[in-house]
Amino acid sequence: MGCGDRWRGKLGLGGFVALLAAVTPQVAKADAETDPEERPGVRLLDSHHAKHHARHHEKKEEGTGGSGDDASWPKIGGHWGLAVPLVSFTDEGTTGIFADFFQIGIAPGITVKLNEKWAVDFEFIAFSRWQYSDNGTPARASxxxxxxxxxxxxxxxxxxxxxxxxxxxxxxxxxLGLVPIINKGFPITERLKWFVELDLPFFITGTPGDSGFSFTPLIQTGIAF
Known part of the structure; x- marks a missing residue:
């Protein structure tokens, strides 16, 4: 009796092992063929991985300039404007626009924005001047x-x-001159603005045996980007 019980116990254990070996490949195959969207655990894992990848990609774009607004510094901009002197004070006297002369300048420039506050601006102004005649002095252009x-x-x-x-x-x-400036911008679009600028150029001038100075406030206005 005891021997028979032991035989049936061994037979039952062996049968269970054989059944498990036969069923396991079928379960694995069915699981592999199941649509990931029908498996909540897999869908949740894939969603978490996708969000992590998206965040990593966004940070990479921001750090290298990317397509976002937080591009790395420096940034390149510029402006184009017209400059009109209003009055000129020199060691030889005072002259005013329309009364003694007419002068206008074209003022392009390239701006290197170092950060949100500081910028270096490379500007030049090409002036045309018409000096009116005065007390027998003929008019001249330059x-x-x-x-x-x-x-x-x-x-x-x-x-x-x-x-x-x-x-x-x-x-x-x-x-040689120094030019303090005050500039006010008025947005037109996200990247363009109209600006008005007051320039206060002070120059020291000199020729052999003579020296002088000039102070000629002017208004500049145009488009900056």
Missing amino acids: TSIVVDPGVVYDFGSFSGGLRTAVQVGEGVPFN
Whole structure:
């Protein structure tokens, strides 16, 4: 009796092992053929992986410039404007626009934005001037270029800066200048704005045996990007 029980116990264990070996490949095959969307655990894992990959991709784009607004610095911008001197004070006297002369300049520039506040602006202004006749002095016309790179700081409601300048042209004496500026921008689109700028150029001039100065406030306006 005891021997028979032991025989049936061994037979039952062996049968169970054989049954398990036969069923396991079928279960694995059925599981592999099941649509992942019908398996909640797999769908949840895939969703988590996709979100993690998307976050990683977005961070990579932001760090390298990407397509987002948080591109790395520096950024390149620029402007194009018209410059009109209003009045000129020199060691030889004072002259005013329309009364003594008419002058207009074209002022393009390239701006390197170092961060949200600071920028370096590489500007030059090409001037054309018509000097009216005065007390027997005949009218005359001239052109010149002012090269005036500088730094600009964004205060929020307006920008301010300081340029260094040199005038270049036929008959222009030795000169060096400093140009404080105040700039106010008015948005047109996300990337364009109309600006109005007050420039206050002060120049020291000189020729052999003579020296002088000039202070010529001017208004500049145009488009910045």
